[in-house]
Amino acid sequence: MIKSFRPGQVLTPGRLRLAAVSLVCTLPFAASCTQARGETEAPVVGSWKSRIGTIQFLGDGTLRDVSLLPAVCEGKESAVAVPFTGTWRHETLSDAGPGAAVDLTSTAGDLTCKRFFVYYKGDGPERLQLTVTKAGREPFVRQ
Structure with missing residues (x-):
């Protein structure tokens, strides 16, 4: 579930921690997907x-x-x-x-x-x- 916050609304420490952990877990995966694609397509033309x-x-x-x-x-x-x-x-x-x-x-x-x-x-x-x-x-x- 994605929840948007209104201006002035603050993330609680628990939600902030959850957001940080989610970001830390997904960024390396996204980076590895990008890197793998580049590796399979060496510029040989x-x-x-x-x-x-x-x-x-x-x-x-x-x-x-x-x-x-x-x-x-x-x-x-x-x-x-x-x-x-x-x-x-x-x-x-x-x-x-x-x-x-x-x-x-x-x-x-x-x-x-x-x-x-x-x-x-x-x-x-x-x-x-x-x-x-x-x-x-x-x-x-x-x-």
Whole structure:
């Protein structure tokens, strides 16, 4: 029940305590809801580049201009990048953090894989770190 007070009306100590406890209990919950939403939607849309290759995340969940080393998808180790197509979605891994889950297929059709790019921003530029790959640990930097 919500009760409004008239001007000049004072809260009793019991009601004031109840209001304070209610506020203390609900604010952390509201803040955690806001934080969780932000974590699941890392700002990955845009173009990224690394020694491993290049990738562009589009806002509609598709990828463009993807050129990656074959080892990214467990292919042969080669210094020559191959073109890929694919889709992506926002995701958060409990042990890695927020980023993008990516489904990749080489344009030749011989390589397919699912990879996760962890988003992070520290003291330097924004970065995406590709997880679980033999291609190397070089982060992708926003272009």
